Amino acid sequence: MPRPRTVYRGKRKYSWIITLAAMLLVIAIALAAWLFYYLQRFIVYDKEGLHLDLSAPREELLRSDAPEATAQPAVPYVDVEIVVEQRDYSEIQTDAGNNLHSIHAVFVPAKDVTENTLKFYAGRMGDFDTLVLELKAEDGFLRWHSGVPVADSFAVNGTLELREMLEPLRAQGVYLVAQISALADGAMALRNAPIALKSAVTGQPYTDAAGQTYLDPYSESTRAYLLALLTELQNMGFDEVLLSGVTCPDSDALQFSQKMTQTPDSVTAVSSFALWLREQADTLGLPVSVCIGRAALTGEGDPAGQNAVLFFKAFDRVAVQTGFDSFQDDIAALESALGGQSDTRIVAVTENYTPELASYIVK
Template sequence: MIVKGHRVYRGRRGAGRSGSPVLLTILVLVLLGLLLAFSLLPEYVVYHRDGVEMVVPMLQEDGKGYTVEGISAPVPYTGDASAAIQVAEPDYTNVSLASSAGLQYLTGYYVPFSKVNANGLETAVKEAERSGVKGLVLEMKDESGKLAWMSGVATASSNAANSTWDPTAYLSELKAQGWTITAEICCAVDTLLASANPDVALRDRTGAPYVDESGGWVDLWNRDVRTYIEELCTDLMAMGVDEIILSRVEHPFAEVMYTREIASSLNREAFCMNFSIAVREAIDKTMKDKNVHLSARVPHDVLTTGTDNGQSMDNFLKVYDRLVIETETYSDDAPLFTEKKIDSTLRFVPQMTWTFGGGSWILDPTVGASK
């Protein structure tokens, strides 16, 4: 081709370049079709009891439309319900919290709450020395709820349970001389706490706080009660005690009402064991760090006829390192431990009026006498 005296060559157009607009148009139409299909599909989705199904009328072989029969919504049941929650009794077979690691003989001279003060403690030390004993077992909290020391626990302050005496320095001095110090605290009977905070008290059948000849009772199911005991134990360990004895970890013999509804469906054994396990687990790390042991005081009946207070020798020995028992029949009691293949010299602590070598004991001149 010649244009104004120049030769111009125009190549032949390829078939692909000329077909691009057509392919683009087809692609756009396909995409629009897909979008339209997806927008309409929900109209043909049918939900029913057997699942989800897609029904497109134009694809029905018989040409008939598809009709969905309405299903009414569930109607609330208006009859009397007889459902009840069944709570299984706890199984303590696999509980294993007690530790005999590093356990040594526990020997000490017993000092009741009324004598745990500056003057009384000096007298007790002299009496212990005359008896050849170099250990003290101090009742630091009795059934009244009062403490024999000035604790740093807030609940004790609010209940006016604290003493004005701080024995920390004196106890440290005794320990430096080779004395062992064991502290005992009462748990379920706490008249001050039950009076100051009725919400944690056990109730009698009339709904009044439960009180018997020993004092006002608190609910060991209650978290606040457990926390209080845990904090007292921690405070005592900070003072340097070597062992802690929990007393009155028990259920009253009377029928009572609890602060937790679920507790009414569980037995007295659970009342004691739930508390014991919870306290042990809460303070276990501190105990191990400070090499402190945890024991329990139980009545003599636990060894013989049994008791209705929820305590069990077998169960308590799974949680507590030792059992402290006031007795006048040691020679009959010790075999009850050895028969169960339990070292009675380490894990059975008789509280009595005499001592012996090669075992644990608490010397208490008042055993057998009216206190």
């Protein structure tokens, strides 16, 4: 019996399809690479940005007669120096210095302000008509028992009940001046850190080389505290307030409470604070005067942010601690800043001698 015929059928192979796909992929990659390098000739950057311009090759677009839109002007080098000039305060107009009289004053330092001291001066003013009582020195502690809550909260309050102690002096017509340190403050700045002038490096209260700390002149809390003290002193019977310590360290490493585009220098910070004080003095109807350092007059040493011209705009009187040898020069410098002589607004502060001046304070 013959065998059945067997026909061999091979398995279908698809390798040719894979080969074709691979070839097409290689061709596509090669074409893409060619187009990438070829079209770089037509990439144009003009005022409208980066785009393709197929109307002409890059060599033609960069020719000297090509359209101006495709040519970018050269950027010239400019050497620029930014100069920040000191503000001119001469044009500021205020009512400072009105309705004053000259003063012949005796100064009583904080440590000597006691009930017995006030009784002593009540009967022995002699040729003096004014008593200057230091009630807040640069250590930040108050000599009198204040009703300002923050003084109790941070334990800087004093104990003297001054209102009753001042009555005999007032009855004799003695002109009463309270002296307080405004920004130079050792106690409040350390105990109430949010209102302290801070170091930009450490974030802690800034301390100068002498160990002094300061209140932040831009802080709303600082200003509220000092305004409360001014108001209370006026209500207690003081005729005038003399501010010492209206200063700010001259340092690049200061951090103020207010956010500003540029950190102000010490003169700007103190001047801003001083002009704010002028507004408060006008509102209260209280003469507010200031002590100025000799460095701000002579230019020798650190003026600590003080500007004599501005101070005469912001304060009623400007007092300078002077000596026998420097008296003439210091008074001349104050007259120059004021723009003339004054029997009431320029005050010499001396030790153990009476100067030849209409207004003075003798320590």
